[in-house]
Amino acid sequence: MHQLTLSDVLADHARSHPQSTAAVDGAVRLSYPELDLRVNRLANAMTARGIGRGDRVVWLGQNSFRVLELLLAASRIGAICCPVNWRQSADELRFVLEDLTPSLVVYEDGVTPGDGWIESGDAYEAFLGAPDPVEGPGDDGLPVLALYTAAFDGRPNAALLSSAALVAHASSLLHVRRMEPEFVFLNNGPLFHVGTMMFTLATLLVGGTNVFIPAFDAIEVCRVVDAEKVTQAFLFGQMIDAVAAANASGKYDLKSLHFVSHSPEWDAMTTVDDSPWCRTKMGGYGQTEVGGMLTFLGLAAGGAGFAGRPSPLVQARLLDAELREVPPGEVGEICARGKSLFSGYFNRPELNAYKSRGGWHHTGDLGRREPDGTLTFIGPSLRMIKSGNENIYPAEVERALKTHPAVADAAVIGVPDERWHQAVRAIVALRPDSTATPAELIDHVRDQLASYKKPRDVVVVESIPKKGFTPDYDALDSAHGGGNYPGQS
Amino acid sequence: MHQLTLSDVLADHARSHPQSTAAVDGAVRLSYPELDLRVNRLANAMTARGIGRGDRVVWLGQNSFRVLELLLAASRIGAICCPVNWRQSADELRFVLEDLTPSLVVYEDGVTPGDGWIESGDAYEAFLGAPDPVEGPGDDGLPVLALYTAAFDGRPNAALLSSAALVAHASSLLHVRRMEPEFVFLNNGPLFHVGTMMFTLATLLVGGTNVFIPAFDAIEVCRVVDAEKVTQAFLFGQMIDAVAAANASGKYDLKSLHFVSHSPEWDAMTTVDDSPWCRTKMGGYGQTEVGGMLTFLGLAAGGAGFAGRPSPLVQARLLDAELREVPPGEVGEICARGKSLFSGYFNRPELNAYKSRGGWHHTGDLGRREPDGTLTFIGPSLRMIKSGNENIYPAEVERALKTHPAVADAAVIGVPDERWHQAVRAIVALRPDSTATPAELIDHVRDQLASYKKPRDVVVVESIPKKGFTPDYDALDSAHGGGNYPGQS
Numbered sequence: 001m002h003q004l005t006l007s008d009v010l011a012d013h014a015r016s017h018p019q020s021t022a023a024v025d026g027a028v029r030l031s032y033p034e035l036d037l038r039v040n041r042l043a044n045a046m047t048a049r050g051i052g053r054g055d056r057v058v059w060l061g062q063n064s065f066r067v068l069e070l071l072l073a074a075s076r077i078g079a080i081c082c083p084v085n086w087r088q089s090a091d092e093l094r095f096v097l098e099d100l101t102p103s104l105v106v107y108e109d110g111v112t113p114g115d116g117w118i119e120s121g122d123a124y125e126a127f128l129g130a131p132d133p134v135e136g137p138g139d140d141g142l143p144v145l146a147l148y149t150a151a152f153d154g155r156p157n158a159a160l161l162s163s164a165a166l167v168a169h170a171s172s173l174l175h176v177r178r179m180e181p182e183f184v185f186l187n188n189g190p191l192f193h194v195g196t197m198m199f200t201l202a203t204l205l206v207g208g209t210n211v212f213i214p215a216f217d218a219i220e221v222c223r224v225v226d227a228e229k230v231t232q233a234f235l236f237g238q239m240i241d242a243v244a245a246a247n248a249s250g251k252y253d254l255k256s257l258h259f260v261s262h263s264p265e266w267d268a269m270t271t272v273d274d275s276p277w278c279r280t281k282m283g284g285y286g287q288t289e290v291g292g293m294l295t296f297l298g299l300a301a302g303g304a305g306f307a308g309r310p311s312p313l314v315q316a317r318l319l320d321a322e323l324r325e326v327p328p329g330e331v332g333e334i335c336a337r338g339k340s341l342f343s344g345y346f347n348r349p350e351l352n353a354y355k356s357r358g359g360w361h362h363t364g365d366l367g368r369r370e371p372d373g374t375l376t377f378i379g380p381s382l383r384m385i386k387s388g389n390e391n392i393y394p395a396e397v398e399r400a401l402k403t404h405p406a407v408a409d410a411a412v413i414g415v416p417d418e419r420w421h422q423a424v425r426a427i428v429a430l431r432p433d434s435t436a437t438p439a440e441l442i443d444h445v446r447d448q449l450a451s452y453k454k455p456r457d458v459v460v461v462e463s464i465p466k467k468g469f470t471p472d473y474d475a476l477d478s479a480h481g482g483g484n485y486p487g488q489s
Numbered sequence: 490m491h492q493l494t495l496s497d498v499l500a501d502h503a504r505s506h507p508q509s510t511a512a513v514d515g516a517v518r519l520s521y522p523e524l525d526l527r528v529n530r531l532a533n534a535m536t537a538r539g540i541g542r543g544d545r546v547v548w549l550g551q552n553s554f555r556v557l558e559l560l561l562a563a564s565r566i567g568a569i570c571c572p573v574n575w576r577q578s579a580d581e582l583r584f585v586l587e588d589l590t591p592s593l594v595v596y597e598d599g600v601t602p603g604d605g606w607i608e609s610g611d612a613y614e615a616f617l618g619a620p621d622p623v624e625g626p627g628d629d630g631l632p633v634l635a636l637y638t639a640a641f642d643g644r645p646n647a648a649l650l651s652s653a654a655l656v657a658h659a660s661s662l663l664h665v666r667r668m669e670p671e672f673v674f675l676n677n678g679p680l681f682h683v684g685t686m687m688f689t690l691a692t693l694l695v696g697g698t699n700v701f702i703p704a705f706d707a708i709e710v711c712r713v714v715d716a717e718k719v720t721q722a723f724l725f726g727q728m729i730d731a732v733a734a735a736n737a738s739g740k741y742d743l744k745s746l747h748f749v750s751h752s753p754e755w756d757a758m759t760t761v762d763d764s765p766w767c768r769t770k771m772g773g774y775g776q777t778e779v780g781g782m783l784t785f786l787g788l789a790a791g792g793a794g795f796a797g798r799p800s801p802l803v804q805a806r807l808l809d810a811e812l813r814e815v816p817p818g819e820v821g822e823i824c825a826r827g828k829s830l831f832s833g834y835f836n837r838p839e840l841n842a843y844k845s846r847g848g849w850h851h852t853g854d855l856g857r858r859e860p861d862g863t864l865t866f867i868g869p870s871l872r873m874i875k876s877g878n879e880n881i882y883p884a885e886v887e888r889a890l891k892t893h894p895a896v897a898d899a900a901v902i903g904v905p906d907e908r909w910h911q912a913v914r915a916i917v918a919l920r921p922d923s924t925a926t927p928a929e930l931i932d933h934v935r936d937q938l939a940s941y942k943k944p945r946d947v948v949v950v951e952s953i954p955k956k957g958f959t960p961d962y963d964a965l966d967s968a969h970g971g972g973n974y975p976g977q978s
Contacts, residue, residue: 002848004802004827012804016862018817167828171802175663181788181798205801299670299696309670312694313493313660315501328507338493339656359491359627373505
């Protein structure tokens with residue numbers, strides 16, 4: 001029987017929520033029936049262009065209600081929508097377009113268009129086709145959204161998410177975040193990122209209102225929150241401070257925002273939320289490949305692990321390199337399967353086979369199950385050291401080192417060892433005016449972890465070289481004698 | 490990849506909720522790891538008996554934690570668990586057993602067992618097998634629960650529900666009912682009925698606690714609510730009054746119960762809930778075949794239709810006899826498809842084909858979409874009258890008649906008519922000391938419905954004969970000249 005796709009969710013909301021606003025974007029304001037009609041027109045236009053099942057449709061621009069339209073129209077004809085990062089370099093964009101070979105690109109002003117590309121605006125409106133209803137394929141396992149992520153070898157991969165995965169993830173957000181049909185979400189974070197998109201789709205699923213602004217702007221956030229009575233926006237840390245500062249005069253009414261407590265100024269102008277999600281701080285562990293969040297802090301009030309508990313719609317296991325489950329208290333790779341999981345990366349059969357070995361998606365991240373069943377996220381599993389037949393993850397040792405008061409930063413490498421295959425070497429940067437002897441730091445690690453994980457020696461440096469947010473292990477290996485890693489010949 | 494079955498939900502809770510109580514039943518108290526272990530032992534025992542994929546396992550008894558064990562063990566080996574009605578007659582039970590041909594029957598004291606049946610208690614405990622983990626089939630589309638319902642022709646049919654459907658329905662309950670991991674559900678309603686079972690499974694999904702008592706007993710409800718700090722029980726109307734009366738002395742603390750307001754006595758001893766579900770009264774429309782509830786009042790606060798809005802995980806349509814969607818305001822058959830729908834009736838291929846004609850499950854019930862998108866449930870579509878090529882559902886006309894102040898009860902039949910094929914005849918019982926002329930009643934209907942639906946004539950009787958809760962249409966046809974129904978030769 002016909003399953004439930006994103007397109008079907010929209011078709012039903014057009015009937016069940018005929019008077020609700022589906023999308024707001026500047027002067028554009030669409031009810032669910034109006035959005036449904038426009039999605040039929042877009043789907044018919046795509047079909048007329050020969051676009052069909054499995055074909056890729058790209059959005060290249062800032063946030064817009066048209067991203068939602070493209071995604072829903074793609075669902076309606078079995079195609080795949082990819083909102084790409086408009087901030088990336090020309091070279092990066094070229095890679096993405098060559099990788100995806102899209103059948104349609106809708107772009108915003110400021111980009112040099114390719115052949116057949118359609119500019120968002122008048123050209124897009126003219127492109128829309130006949131309003132005839134499109135039933136669409138009922139296969140909810142078809143991929144419908146592609147999001148680039150996971151640049152394992154320097155180039156990103158497009159994670160494919162099906163309607164089944166997106167609806168399952170959205171339904172877990174409805175529960176944990178207590179979203180009701182009156183929910184109004186401000187899309188101010190990038191729609192090419194799952195962190196924003198997961199809320200967009202949960203808002204769609206519950207029949208709420210998605211409000212779009214091109215990108216974060218503190219004044220614009222204030223204005224739109226006030227005008228549209230926004231419930232939730234994609235705001236963190238300094239963005240919240242910027243919005244609070246922009247509204248210092250109290251010009252805008254932000255009381256419709258239900259937010260976790262942040263600062264006295266912010267708390268005074270918004271509604272501090274006591275839902276389970278906000279009661280214990282937003283949080284959890286996730287990645288694009290699991291549809292957004294794998295675990296929710298909101299499901300583990302008072303739990304020991306700061307990543308919370310898995311969504312009840314997924315299974316999570318901490319596995320070692322031999323695919324054996326590690327016991328509570330031990331570090332393993334966070335692996336998952338279940339309803340919200342992605343369908344693999346577009347056009348990467350070998351990588352997909354590797355990432356799903358043993359029937360579990362390997363996140364590439366390390367975690368630990370606490371005795372109360374909650375999860376602690378340790379860090380990315382970038383390297384593994386093999387010493388005396390034991391697996392040692394640098395991230396776990398680094399975490400232990402950084403709890404020493406004298407340590408500002410730390411990285412751990414494996415150096416070749418005749419007897420043990422590798423030995424653990426710690427590279428440490430100390431805080432100004434602090435001291436710590438190697439023996440002291442080694443003892444500090446041994447107090448926290450199994451003895452075989454402690455560094456054999458410690459090198460003190462001025463600072464740890466970085467690649468993004470993580471240590472530059474290649475540079476550290478070159479500088480400090482690393483090598484003999486498992487899998488290296 | 491392996492999908493999410495009920496068995497998998499349990500396996501993960503054993504890890505994520507190791508310290509939570511999964512089930513309480515008298516002196517029995519099982520944590521999630523303990524339940525998981527017993528389910529492995531039961532699954533291994535079933536496998537050793539040759540029970541496997543698609544085989545039926547029957548529970549014949551009152552409520553017990555063993556119903557949950559049987560269901561989860563069935564899921565773990567791909568079998569189907571059917572808790573049957575222990576209140577039914579010997580003849581009815583014989584029909585069910587001949588229909589299901591179960592491979593295993595677990596029964597409680599007081600029943601005459603068949604060959605190979607296992608008595609719940611010591612024999613059941615002795616039956617349990619080795620504790621070795623059972624991975625189980627990863628196909629969440631396999632039916633796992635069978636519930637008898639839908640006695641269209643006098644004999645009931647077993648609705649088959651898959652893990653996918655049950656998990657989807659449970660996840661919508663978690664959202665609408667705001668269920669959290671601390672949820673404690675008292676299983677005092679019958680587990681052979683979806684109304685209880687849907688809460689049992691939602692409680693399982695969120696990692697909460699299922700408390701079992703054999704059947705409703707006001708004092709026992711009080712005692713267990715107090716002892717286990719029960720959040721929700723399966724209590725309505727007179728049952729609530731009985732519990733409130735049983736606790737008139739205030740001996741038991743029932744404050745853990747989160748309930749909708751009912752009476753001053755009840756409200757004073759429980760916690761009146763302001764969640765969306767309770768805020769607007771419990772309600773909605775459902776049946777076993779949709780996994781429980783198709784629509785929720787909690788998703789339509791203030792809506793016009795008293796059945797609320799569909800769960801976002803299903804699609805609902807109001808269709809006419811030709812499978813065309815009827816417009817808002819018109820009555821049609823409530824049809825559905827989506828994530829929580831059943832997999833058909835066991836061993837009824839022809840009925841299944843008929844009930845799923847056009848790709849939509851036909852509920853056999855009539856409804857109306859209100860202009861605000863909410864749903865009104867009209868009544869069962871037991872008969873259809875065909876007059877002048879128009880379809881007329883008796884339930885709709887009866888509903889209109891009953892809004893007249895003089896009408897105590899009403900039924901509508903079709904009488905043969907040479908020109909129109911059938912004509913509408915109303916059979917009406919008036920309230921004591923009330924009068925109404927046929928013309929007055931016919932006008933009353935015409936004021937509310939399309940003119941072709943109004944009765945041509947009205948017969949006044951003392952009382953309407955009933956079959957259960959609905960008019961006995963066969964008796965009415967015999968007594969008042971009904972006939973020529975569409976499909977009748």
